[in-house]
Amino acid sequence: MGKVTGFMEFERIEEGYKPVPERLKHYKEFIVGLDASQAKVQGARCMDCGTPFCNNGCPVNNIIPDFNDLVYKGDWQNAIEVLHSTNNFPEFTGRICPAPCEAACTLNVNDDAVGIKSIEHAIIDRAWAEGWVTARPAKHKTGKKVAVVGSGPAGMAAAQQLARAGHDVTLFEKNDRIGGLLRYGIPDFKMEKSHIDRRAKQLEAEGVTIRTSVMVGKLPEGSKVTNWAKETISPEQLKKDFDAVLLTGGSEQSRDLPVPGRDLDGIHFAMEFLPQQNKVNAGDKLKGQLRADGKNVIVIGGGDTGSDCVGTSNRHGAVSVTQFEVMPQPPEQENKPLVWPYWPLKLRTSSSHEEGCTREFAVSTKEFMGEKGKVTGLKTVHVEFKDGKLVEIPGTEKEYKADLVLLAMGFVNPVATVLDGFGVDKDARGNAKASTEFTGGYATNVPKVFAAGDIRRGQSLVVWAIREGRQAARAVDEFLMGFSDLPR
Numbered sequence: 383m384g385k386v387t388g389f390m391e392f393e394r395i396e397e398g399y400k401p402v403p404e405r406l407k408h409y410k411e412f413i414v415g416l417d418a419s420q421a422k423v424q425g426a427r428c429m430d431c432g433t434p435f436c437n438n439g440c441p442v443n444n445i446i447p448d449f450n451d452l453v454y455k456g457d458w459q460n461a462i463e464v465l466h467s468t469n470n471f472p473e474f475t476g477r478i479c480p481a482p483c484e485a486a487c488t489l490n491v492n493d494d495a496v497g498i499k500s501i502e503h504a505i506i507d508r509a510w511a512e513g514w515v516t517a518r519p520a521k522h523k524t525g526k527k528v529a530v531v532g533s534g535p536a537g538m539a540a541a542q543q544l545a546r547a548g549h550d551v552t553l554f555e556k557n558d559r560i561g562g563l564l565r566y567g568i569p570d571f572k573m574e575k576s577h578i579d580r581r582a583k584q585l586e587a588e589g590v591t592i593r594t595s596v597m598v599g600k601l602p603e604g605s606k607v608t609n610w611a612k613e614t615i616s617p618e619q620l621k622k623d624f625d626a627v628l629l630t631g632g633s634e635q636s637r638d639l640p641v642p643g644r645d646l647d648g649i650h651f652a653m654e655f656l657p658q659q660n661k662v663n664a665g666d667k668l669k670g671q672l673r674a675d676g677k678n679v680i681v682i683g684g685g686d687t688g689s690d691c692v693g694t695s696n697r698h699g700a701v702s703v704t705q706f707e708v709m710p711q712p713p714e715q716e717n718k719p720l721v722w723p724y725w726p727l728k729l730r731t732s733s734s735h736e737e738g739c740t741r742e743f744a745v746s747t748k749e750f751m752g753e754k755g756k757v758t759g760l761k762t763v764h765v766e767f768k769d770g771k772l773v774e775i776p777g778t779e780k781e782y783k784a785d786l787v788l789l790a791m792g793f794v795n796p797v798a799t800v801l802d803g804f805g806v807d808k809d810a811r812g813n814a815k816a817s818t819e820f821t822g823g824y825a826t827n828v829p830k831v832f833a834a835g836d837i838r839r840g841q842s843l844v845v846w847a848i849r850e851g852r853q854a855a856r857a858v859d860e861f862l863m864g865f866s867d868l869p870r
């Protein structure tokens with residue numbers, strides 16, 4: 383434990399944001415991280431609890447009290463060793479994780495949680511700056527070949543673990559760059575893509591072969607899922623060429639809103655809008671980018687994806703941005719004695735909301751209106767819960783002006799044709815069916831085919847994808863070798 387009385391002496395320090403007018407002019411990150419002395423103070427607040435709830439609340443089970451203590455003592459090099467022992471990519475989670483560890487922190491019961499995420503952020507940024515993050519190629523090769531299909535955080539983590547176990551890993555990606563939703567969902571202002579490029583170089587130095595623009599299997603006719611593939615490989619070929627195949631293709635099928643007028647121009651899935659801006663930021667030339675300049679934008683869906691559409695629309699120069707959420711507005715403050723150490727339901731205001739957005743809760747869209755084939759507005763009604771069901775409240779109908787509507791209502795499941803191509807069974811929600819048991823976990827019904835990340839668990843978080851990638855890598859290693867030294 384750092385400082386025995388630290389939790390009584392010091393207050394939580396939040397990471398800062400650059401001012402709104404300044405950050406709206408660009409797509410770069412604008413978080414001002416803690417400096418070394420601030421991180422030390424945060425580390426000193428940790429009580430090194432006998433039962434560290436933070437460690438259990440974290441999906442990758444980061445050994446939080448240990449790295450808090452090391453930062454307090456100024457031993458940053460050992461702090462990154464501890465952090466990397468459970469998390470391959472702390473620079474991703476240190477930037478965009480919602481930090482369930484902090485919700486679970488014991489200090490959060492009657493005070494402010496330790497700033498665990500800001501400490502993680504400080505450790506990994508320092509480690510990169512000092513040159514402590516290096517390639518760790520395997521000392522011995524096994525001669526086994528593994529295909530990882532999908533290069534999001536699950537695929538990247540699995541590929542790294544499997545390569546470090548000595549296997550020849552090929553990472554397949556249908557898009558033109560690796561990273562999955564980190565690359566083409568999450569905007570640069572939340573996480574710049576140089577962080578992924580740096581890890582791609584590390585993966586290659588550790589022996590991973592990266593093959594981008596390669597589609598494994600096929601998408602349905604007219605699919606709107608991101609796809610810049612120039613080449614296709616059949617599932618049969620992959621099974622023939624590799625000793626094991628791990629599917630980490632994410633949950634890419636966006637939820638639609640099939641109300642009258644849905645086919646009007648100007649109504650798009652968030653995942654048609656967001657990837658284009660990330661491509662432009664990467665220097666790609668796009669013909670007719672989907673933009674929000676000078677438009678009244680309505681974002682339907684109150685989650686992370688919707689918030690990212692708000693931030694991007696404001697950077698484009700939208701005239702107005704309104705975000706709808708069908709659920710009622712949650713309380714500003716959670717009932718801590720009731721919910722701790724679990725993830726609380728409370729009103730979350732993102733940095734994008736702070737940049738300018740009208741938020742409407744308990745709103746359901748009934749119809750899109752248009753002229754000459756283009757959307758001009760929509761009709762809504764307020765809803766409330768009655769007998770466990772959302773029902774319309776008569777007399778609350780309203781019309782909104784809209785030149786651009788972005789559908790950000792989540793993802794229903796993975797692309798079925800890809801799973802069908804492998805003959806993989808699906809669960810009731812259409813995800814790849816595989817358990818997470820200690821033995822035989824992540825294996826599908828098809829011999830030597832495994833599944834992990836959003837493709838298995840459904841739409842989730844980056845930190846869960848990293849956990850599943852790591853655990854699935856161990857399962858594949860065990861399947862190939864009969865035992866595994868990889869951590870679970």
Ligand SMILES: Cc1cc2nc3c(=O)[nH]c(=O)nc-3n(C[C@H](O)[C@H](O)[C@H](O)COP(=O)(O)OP(=O)(O)OC[C@H]3O[C@@H](n4cnc5c(N)ncnc54)[C@H](O)[C@@H]3O)c2cc1C
Binds near residue numbers: 555843844
């Ligand atoms: C806009 C947006 C914002 C988000 N913000 C956050 C956030 O702030 N914090 C957070 O924790 N989570 C966030 N999430 C969720 C998070 O990004 C995902 O849970 C996570 O990326 C899932 O990782 P994954 O590796 O399972 O799949 P993905 O990241 O979806 O990666 C799957 C990859 O597989 C590729 N692929 C699929 N099928 C094939 C195939 N047949 N052949 C070849 N390649 C294929 C896809 O092109 C994709 O690149 C956000 C999601 C979105 C959409």
Ligand code: SF4
Binds near residue numbers: 427430447486496
């Ligand atoms: S729960 Fe909070 S105070 Fe306790 S060990 Fe974890 S970070 Fe430290």
